[in-house]
Amino acid sequence: MSIFIDENTKVVYQGLTGSQGRYYGLLNRDYGTQVVAGTNPKKAGTDVEGIPIFATVADAVEATGANVSCVFIPAAGVRSAVLEAAEGGVELVVVITEGVPMHDEAYFYNKLKADYPDVRLLGPNCPGLISPGKANIGITAGHIAKEGGPVGIVSRSGTLTYQALYELKQKDIGCTTCVGIGGDPVPGTSFIDCLSAFEEDPETEAVMMIGEIGGSAEEEAAEFIAANVSKPVVAYIAGMTAPPGKKMGHAGAIVSGGKGTAQAKMDALAAAGVHIGQSPSEAGDIMAEVVAGL
Amino acid sequence: MDLFEYQGKQFFASYEMPVSPGEAATTVEDAVAAAERLGTPVMVKAQVHTGGRGKAGGVKFAADIDAVRTHATNILGLDIRGHIVENLWIEKASDISEEYYVSFTLDRSAKKHLGMLSAEGGVEIETVAEENPDAIAKIWVAPTEGLTEDRCRQWVLAAKLNPQVTDQTVELLLKLYEAYTDGDADLVEINPLIVTPEGRVHVLDAKVTLDGNAGFRHDLEPFDATQPRDEREAAAHAKGLQYVGLEGSVGVIANGAGLAMSTVDVVNQVGGKPANFLDIGGGANADVMAGALEVINNDPDVQSIFINIFGGITRGEEVANGIIEAMNRVDISSPIVIRLDGTNADEGRALLEPHLSDRLMMEPTMLEAAQKVVALAEGTGS
Numbered sequence: 001m002s003i004f005i006d007e008n009t010k011v012v013y014q015g016l017t018g019s020q021g022r023y024y025g026l027l028n029r030d031y032g033t034q035v036v037a038g039t040n041p042k043k044a045g046t047d048v049e050g051i052p053i054f055a056t057v058a059d060a061v062e063a064t065g066a067n068v069s070c071v072f073i074p075a076a077g078v079r080s081a082v083l084e085a086a087e088g089g090v091e092l093v094v095v096i097t098e099g100v101p102m103h104d105e106a107y108f109y110n111k112l113k114a115d116y117p118d119v120r121l122l123g124p125n126c127p128g129l130i131s132p133g134k135a136n137i138g139i140t141a142g143h144i145a146k147e148g149g150p151v152g153i154v155s156r157s158g159t160l161t162y163q164a165l166y167e168l169k170q171k172d173i174g175c176t177t178c179v180g181i182g183g184d185p186v187p188g189t190s191f192i193d194c195l196s197a198f199e200e201d202p203e204t205e206a207v208m209m210i211g212e213i214g215g216s217a218e219e220e221a222a223e224f225i226a227a228n229v230s231k232p233v234v235a236y237i238a239g240m241t242a243p244p245g246k247k248m249g250h251a252g253a254i255v256s257g258g259k260g261t262a263q264a265k266m267d268a269l270a271a272a273g274v275h276i277g278q279s280p281s282e283a284g285d286i287m288a289e290v291v292a293g294l
Numbered sequence: 295m296d297l298f299e300y301q302g303k304q305f306f307a308s309y310e311m312p313v314s315p316g317e318a319a320t321t322v323e324d325a326v327a328a329a330e331r332l333g334t335p336v337m338v339k340a341q342v343h344t345g346g347r348g349k350a351g352g353v354k355f356a357a358d359i360d361a362v363r364t365h366a367t368n369i370l371g372l373d374i375r376g377h378i379v380e381n382l383w384i385e386k387a388s389d390i391s392e393e394y395y396v397s398f399t400l401d402r403s404a405k406k407h408l409g410m411l412s413a414e415g416g417v418e419i420e421t422v423a424e425e426n427p428d429a430i431a432k433i434w435v436a437p438t439e440g441l442t443e444d445r446c447r448q449w450v451l452a453a454k455l456n457p458q459v460t461d462q463t464v465e466l467l468l469k470l471y472e473a474y475t476d477g478d479a480d481l482v483e484i485n486p487l488i489v490t491p492e493g494r495v496h497v498l499d500a501k502v503t504l505d506g507n508a509g510f511r512h513d514l515e516p517f518d519a520t521q522p523r524d525e526r527e528a529a530a531h532a533k534g535l536q537y538v539g540l541e542g543s544v545g546v547i548a549n550g551a552g553l554a555m556s557t558v559d560v561v562n563q564v565g566g567k568p569a570n571f572l573d574i575g576g577g578a579n580a581d582v583m584a585g586a587l588e589v590i591n592n593d594p595d596v597q598s599i600f601i602n603i604f605g606g607i608t609r610g611e612e613v614a615n616g617i618i619e620a621m622n623r624v625d626i627s628s629p630i631v632i633r634l635d636g637t638n639a640d641e642g643r644a645l646l647e648p649h650l651s652d653r654l655m656m657e658p659t660m661l662e663a664a665q666k667v668v669a670l671a672e673g674t675g676s
Contacts, residue, residue: 101505159604163636166635248554249555
């Protein structure tokens with residue numbers, strides 16, 4: 001089992017005709033993902049390496065049965081692209097694009113919650129998600145992940161996620177699904193959403209969580225874990241030594257007014273029974289021990 | 295990006311909110327001339343991207359022109375929490391009978407906009423929140439619904455302001471919400487929002503943070519030009535690199551924000567001091583790597599450089615070639631320690647092998663590389 005996506009997932013790429021969308025869309029197809037369509041109102045009827053282009057997501061869904069959309073549209077167009085995907089009838093919208101204005105994110109997050117409650121949003125500014133051996137949607141390098149289980153991964157950071165996948169593979173540990181929720185202020189899918197799905201997934205027996213400074217998502221996840229997660233969780237938090245008031249790359253990664261520090265997050269998670277790694281590789285080592293003891 | 299008070303007031307004025315007439319000045323003579331045009335009494339206010347100006351002596355009342363000259367002389371060049379005052383705002387003085395607080399920002403937990411309004415303005419809102427939390431009326435606004443006049447009125451009533459200014463305050467807060475959303479602000483804060491003895495509601499201070507990501511639909515250039523930025527950050531941003539200047543001696547280059555942050559952490563954990571955070575993004579081609587090395591190389595405090603790359607879709611040999619080519623282009627004054635892992639890391643390392651020397655070293659793990667690079671920065675490594 002995997003969460004959110006599996007081998008039957010059919011993906012439409014909004015922005016497949018652009019350079020980034022084409023590059024990653026084709027890589028995802030090479031991995032084995034069912035990349036069934038792209039959209040571009042000006043290029044409907046054409047194709048990208050055999051992948052048909054439709055004018056809208058609705059047209060693509062009708063013609064191909066696509067149930068997931070992956071958005072590679074430039075930031076200015078993301079708001080309407082997300083609404084188009086939700087209206088078009090997909091179940092999951094994955095937004096890779098970075099640099100989306102906060103007010104747009106807050107708007108489409110709330111719009112989906114209100115009018116399309118069954119549509120899941122992942123991102124913006126996320127690497128996407130991969131269920132190794134089944135489907136890879138976004139910009140994760142598929143071959144660094146070992147298929148199977150028993151570990152599920154959820155992360156706010158891209159490269160650290162790859163690092164986690166890779167380290168687990170080196171230790172011959174498989175991953176059910178790895179979800180990059182992204183580093184923006186209004187992530188469509190939260191740690192809690194993923195933890196909850198992993199808890200329900202029989203094949204996932206342990207969860208690796210990678211957080212970073214800023215906001216209170218990790219603290220909220222800690223509360224959720226204490227009350228609702230029976231499976232072991234290993235966490236790493238980046239930004240222990242980040243200076244306050246400085247955005248560390250991600251729009252959401254900022255310590256302000258003494259809030260959102262890595263220490264506070266680690267303390268909250270440790271209090272919820274989560275194993276804490278002081279570095280990404282230590283978290284990998286701890287996970288190996290946890291898996292060995294399952 | 296954080297606006298100066300006077301820019302914030304200009305921003306508010308463009309949404310028809312009541313602000314005081316004033317002029318910006320960078321010299322004592324300009325300040326005096328501004329005050330003569332405005333007519334005394336005026337306020338002489340330091341323009342810095344930090345709070346606590348009043349306590350630091352950066353905000354003064356000037357009854358006459360001589361006082362303007364004295365205060366402007368004292369405030370220009372003043373150090374307020376590490377910010378040197380280069381700009382003044384000379385503003386017509388207002389009489390105050392009441393001081394309120396109001397702000398809008400995103401509540402990241404609720405994923406809605408949060409408005410805070412209090413009859414106890416003029417002090418730091420954190421203090422009010424701690425000592426008298428009931429004095430802050432909060433409202434959560436879904437961006438899909440917006441702030442309606444009815445809800446705004448209930449909010450104002452809940453804050454127990456002077457009932458005589460309810461209508462004016464409602465009108466002003468609706469404009470403030472519009473400025474916040476239409477203007478793509480991350481934060482709008484007025485502290486204090488005052489009531490004059492004549493019963494007029496008036497904006498006396500302005501704290502505005504605009505969202506740089508929304509630059510495609512606003513002209514942010516005038517604000518961008520006044521952002522505080524050290525030379526290293528300016529140079530890095532000009533090359534499109536994600537760079538944050540720190541105060542140590544170990545230059546850090548990594549691909550991905552999370553890995554860069556983690557690298558800074560590990561350098562600190564082994565007793566070193568990072569000179570910067572630098573994310574070169576997903577790939578690591580020669581152009582980007584050369585640009586990053588140039589920026590780091592121009593930092594006189596840097597004693598050693600840590601290149602920490604995890605190959606994902608970008609393969610190890612591409613990364614290695616990028617580093618080798620970049621090193622040929624830039625004359626680097628500090629020794630470099632590389633940690634290369636991920637896709638085709640072995641192939642990448644094999645390519646780097648013939649280039650290794652006491653100026654270019656390679657370590658298998660992040661921790662070992664960090665220990666090496668810190669030892670080099672302290673002069674005990676080679």
